[in-house]
Amino acid sequence: xxxxxxxxxxxxxxxxxxxxxxxxxxxxxxxxxxxxxxxxxxxxxxxxxxxxxxxxxxxxxxxxxxxxxxxxxxxxxxxxxxxxxxxxxxxxxxxxxxxxxxxxxxxxxxxxxxxxxxxxxxxxxxxxxxxxxxxxxxxxxxxxxxxxxxxxxxxxxxxxxxxxxxxxxxxxxxxxxxxxxxxxxxxxxxxxxxxxxxxxxxxxxxxxxxxxxxxxxxxxxxxxxxxxxxxxxxxxxxxxxxxxxxxxxxxxxxxxxxxxxxxxxxxxxxxxxxxxxxxxxxxxxxxxxxxxxxxxxxxxxxxxxxxxxxxxxxxxxxxxxxxxxxxxxxxxxxxxxxxxxxxxxxxxxxxxxxxxxxxxxxxxxxxxxxxxxxxxxxxxxxxxxxxxxxxxxxxxxxxxxxxxxxxxxxxxxxxxxxxxxxxxxxxxxxxxxxxxxxxxxxxxxxxxxxxxxxxxxxxxxxxxxxxxxxxxxxxxxxxxxxxxxxxxxxxxxxxxxxxxxxxxxxxxxxxxxxxxxxxxxxxxxxxxxxxxxxxxxxxxxxxxxxxxxxxxxxxxxxxxxxxxxxxxxxxxxxxxxxxxxxxxxxxxxxxxxxxxxxxxxxxxxxxxxxxxxxxxxxxxxxxxxxxxxxxxxxxxxxxxxxxxxxxxxxxxxxxxxxxxxxxx
Numbered sequence: 027x028x029x030x031x032x033x034x035x036x037x038x039x040x041x042x043x044x045x046x047x048x049x050x051x052x053x054x055x056x057x058x059x060x061x062x063x064x065x066x067x068x069x070x071x072x073x074x075x076x077x078x079x080x081x082x083x084x085x086x087x088x089x090x091x092x093x094x095x096x097x098x099x100x101x102x103x104x105x106x107x108x109x110x111x112x113x114x115x116x117x118x119x120x121x122x123x124x125x126x127x128x129x130x131x132x133x134x135x136x137x138x139x140x141x142x143x144x145x146x147x148x149x150x151x152x153x154x155x156x157x158x159x160x161x162x163x164x165x166x167x168x169x170x171x172x173x174x175x176x177x178x179x180x181x182x183x184x185x186x187x188x189x190x191x192x193x194x195x196x197x198x199x200x201x202x203x204x205x206x207x208x209x210x211x212x213x214x215x216x217x218x219x220x221x222x223x224x225x226x227x228x229x230x231x232x233x234x235x236x237x238x239x240x241x242x243x244x245x246x247x248x249x250x251x252x253x254x255x256x257x258x259x260x261x262x263x264x265x266x267x268x269x270x271x272x273x274x275x276x277x278x279x280x281x282x283x284x285x286x287x288x289x290x291x292x293x294x295x296x297x298x299x300x301x302x303x304x305x306x307x308x309x310x311x312x313x314x315x316x317x318x319x320x321x322x323x324x325x326x327x328x329x330x331x332x333x334x335x336x337x338x339x340x341x342x343x344x345x346x347x348x349x350x351x352x353x354x355x356x357x358x359x360x361x362x363x364x365x366x367x368x369x370x371x372x373x374x375x376x377x378x379x380x381x382x383x384x385x386x387x388x389x390x391x392x393x394x395x396x397x398x399x400x401x402x403x404x405x406x407x408x409x410x411x412x413x414x415x416x417x418x419x420x421x422x423x424x425x426x427x428x429x430x431x432x433x434x435x436x437x438x439x440x441x442x443x444x445x446x447x448x449x450x451x452x453x454x455x456x457x458x459x460x461x462x463x464x465x466x467x468x469x470x471x472x473x474x475x476x477x478x479x480x481x482x483x484x485x486x487x488x489x490x491x492x493x494x495x496x497x498x499x500x501x502x503x504x505x506x507x508x509x510x511x512x513x514x515x516x517x518x519x520x521x522x523x524x525x526x527x528x529x530x531x532x533x534x535x536x537x538x539x540x541x542x543x544x545x546x547x548x549x550x551x552x553x554x555x556x557x558x559x560x561x562x563x564x565x566x567x568x569x570x571x572x573x574x575x576x577x578x579x580x581x582x583x584x585x586x587x588x589x590x591x592x593x594x595x596x597x598x599x600x601x602x603x604x605x606x607x608x609x610x611x612x613x614x615x616x617x618x619x620x621x622x623x624x625x626x627x628x629x630x631x632x633x634x635x636x637x638x639x640x641x642x643x644x645x646x647x648x649x650x651x652x653x654x655x656x657x658x659x660x661x662x663x664x665x666x667x668x669x670x671x672x673x674x675x676x677x678x679x680x681x682x683x684x685x686x687x688x689x690x
Contacts, residue, residue: 071103108361172406172417177282177341183406184289186417187399190408191290191326194397203396203411209469211323212316216259216301217294220284223274227259227267227300238294240324241283242391242398244381245299246335248455256280256336258304267300278339283328286399295328296320299336315553318466321394329392329400331370331380340401367418369402371409379403386452387463393428393445394466428470436493438474439484443496443529446482451526457510458557460521465555480546481558482521488544488563490537496529497537500633500641502596502659503527509599509615516546516561517615517656518643518689523599530661532634532641538680539567539633562653563689568632568680574613574644576601576623582660584630586679588672593662595644597621601657604649613646613657630660631687632680638664638672645689653688 172183194200217234219226245251256277259267273281280297287295303309321327330340349362366372369379380402382388392398397410405418433441445467454460461482468479477486487498499518507525515521546561548554575581580595600619603626604612611626631654632642644658664672 068104069102071106074103074105104361108363111363172341172401172404177339179286179289179341183417186406187286187408188289190399190410190415191397194410194412195325200410200412209318209473212319214296214301214313214316214320216313217296218284218300220273220287220293220295221270224270224272225267225276225284225295225300226270227264234294235323236325237292238296238324239283239287239290239292240296240320240327240391240395241280241298241330242321242327242382242388242395243279243283243330243333243340244335244385244388245455246337250335250337254337256299258299259302260304260306264303277336279330279333279336282339282341283330286328290326292325296324311550311553311556314462315465315469315556317390318394318469321391321466322396322470324395325397327391327395327398329382329388329398331382331400332403334381342403364418365404367402367405367416367420369405370400370407370416371414372405372416372418372420384451384453386449386454386460389445389449389452390464390467394470428467433474435475436491438471439487439491439494440496442471442475442484442487443498446520447526447528450520457514457524458512460514461558462556465553468555478545479555480544481515481519481561483519485541485544488518489541490539493534495531495534497532497633498529499539499643500530500532500659501527502530502661503598506597506621507599509617509619511617513559515558516563516690517598518563519561522656523615525599530641530659533636536635537633538635539565539631541565542686561690564686565631565689566684566686568683569629569645569685569687570632570679570683572628572630573625574628575625576621580621581625583625588675589665591638591663591665593660595658595660597644597658598656601646606647606649610647612649614649614655615657628657629654631689635676635680638666640664643689645687648690651690653690656689 172180194203213230213235215230216227217230217238219228246256257263257271257275273284276284280299283297284295287293302313332342333340348364373379373383392400395409398408400407400409405416407416408414428441428445445464449464454463464482471484472479475484475486477484479485480488483498490497498520501520503523503525504527505525507523509523520527541563543564544562546554546558549557549559571585573583573585574595580597582593582595584590599615600617600621601613601623602616602619603623604614606612611624613623613626613628629645629647630642631645632640634641640660640662642660642662643656644660645654646657647653648655
């Protein structure tokens with residue numbers, strides 16, 4: 027648990043600018059005045075006054091605030107009393123600890139102080155207006171800055187999103203917020219026009235360019251959509267939507283998005299369920315390719331991050347803040363304690379509370395967007411190419427846009443691998459959409475990467491590259507994944523299984539293989555970034571026999587003279603033991619496979635050597651053709667001996683065992 031307080035800093039002089047968006051309240055001038063008023067006039071203990079009056083510093087400055095705070099709070103220190111009150115409000119037992127830390131984030135337009143013991147769930151204390159003053163209301167008040175009890179946006183939220191968009195569109199400091207279009211623009215066929223209380227499906231025309239919003243949201247589970255089918259565009263609803271339909275008849279998430287368009291004075295919005303013919307494979311194939319254009323060139327993307335489905339909405343009232351009862355502050359504001367946001371850009375992949383962060387299609391919708399407003403469960407967040415800002419007032423670093431003109435090849439390479447790691451764990455209602463849901467990002471990336479796209483990979487990323495310590499072949503699962511029932515991608519691609527993956531980091535030198543050829547067969551020849559029918563990788567490298575036995579821990583025996591100190595074998599997904607035409611056993615991926623199987627022949631293709639640390643692919647023989655299928659990844663460490671002798675012996679082994687093989 028943590029608490030945080032806005033730390034006062036010197037107000038900027040006339041004409042000064044930070045040059046970027048910083049995490050400040052949208053009424054920044056008043057916030058500066060209030061924080062300076064706090065420092066000047068409030069009764070504070072020596073510890074709080076020393077911390078608050080410290081000059082801005084780079085990095086973090088900490089001080090300890092523990093049991094001694096009880097003594098300070100028994101006096102007249104407003105901050106100590108507020109922090110104790112906040113602790114009592116959420117977790118009483120923490121009062122027994124004496125190692126609570128106050129932490130300053132700096133520098134910035136407004137820095138913050140927080141209490142952060144042992145990484146517990148944090149709390150922030152901030153100074154906020156519009157909640158009454160000490161002269162009119164001294165009771166604790168629960169509130170939600172995003173929406174009211176009727177699910178309507180609060181005036182503060184409306185002001186926040188309006189000002190952020192207006193500033194981004196008109197402020198010269200946002201000159202880099204224009205999308206760098208380095209892909210073929212393909213405008214959508216259809217758009218929704220908002221007319222009062224109705225929406226009308228219309229054909230897209232040039233007058234809509236730069237004047238429409240796009241929606242990113244979760245459709246919902248199969249069961250929910252089956253039990254409560256939403257209105258979608260199909261052959262039976264086409265005429266009705268073209269004639270106009272009342273917004274009240276739309277699913278709640280869509281209805282709320284249209285309401286936000288009204289606040290932003292946008293008359294058109296693109297929503298996939300109502301702008302792509304559902305159940306029409308040809309229309310879906312044609313229009314889904316245009317998502318890169320839709321999200322990259324929309325005026326703003328509305329991200330319904332907290333919605334679990336099209337029916338749930340994303341403006342649910344969740345009071346998560348408490349206006350504290352404090353002595354008179356003599357300013358028109360209250361001290362407020364709130365939970366630390368763990369959503370949107372305040373969260374990591376593992377801790378995000380946003381349902382949308384688990385869904386497959388929504389990653390590219392966010393990354394493609396030039397600017398977006400995201401509605402999470404506990405925050406409203408803005409991002410554009412010039413930076414980030416949020417209503418929760420937590421500090422946040424400005425995120426870099428997905429496309430940057432100054433990127434080097436190695437930076438583009440690393441960025442794509444990072445995107446894949448953030449994408450691979452996401453869920454799909456239809457497994458066959460996996461590659462299509464990344465195709466917009468692939469289109470945007472091709473001109474920068476200058477390579478052939480192969481089922482989620484780039485041809486030049488499969489090769490060892492000077493200066494790079496990761497490659498697209500050297501990936502491993504974080505836990506055993508799921509094998510698809512239908513063909514999605516060749517086995518050398520991370521997209522061939524459903525599992526969170528990591529690209530293993532190796533030393534830049536020491537690669538042992540070389541790619542000779544690689545290719546895929548797209549389902550649609552006109553769409554090399556979408557679904558594929560088949561794929562292959564021809565590679566030359568050292569390949570050695572081994573045997574594998576299933577069980578609680580995989581047992582592997584290498585056919586060589588080196589002693590293995592330890593190893594980690596990462597099986598991609600459940601395996602099945604097969605008998606080949608020559609009578610030998612082999613392992614292959616299978617949806618109904620398992621982890622229990624008798625000792626079976628396999629092969630290891632070694633990719634990289636760093637002294638006595640080896641990385642490689644575990645391969646099984648193909649059943650119906652000459653070649654191999656990837657079934658896992660291996661990291662092994664040899665027993666420490668004479669390093670020079672070991673290197674020479676390994677080099678000789680690699681030379682003798684180098685072969686040309688094909689992986690499908």
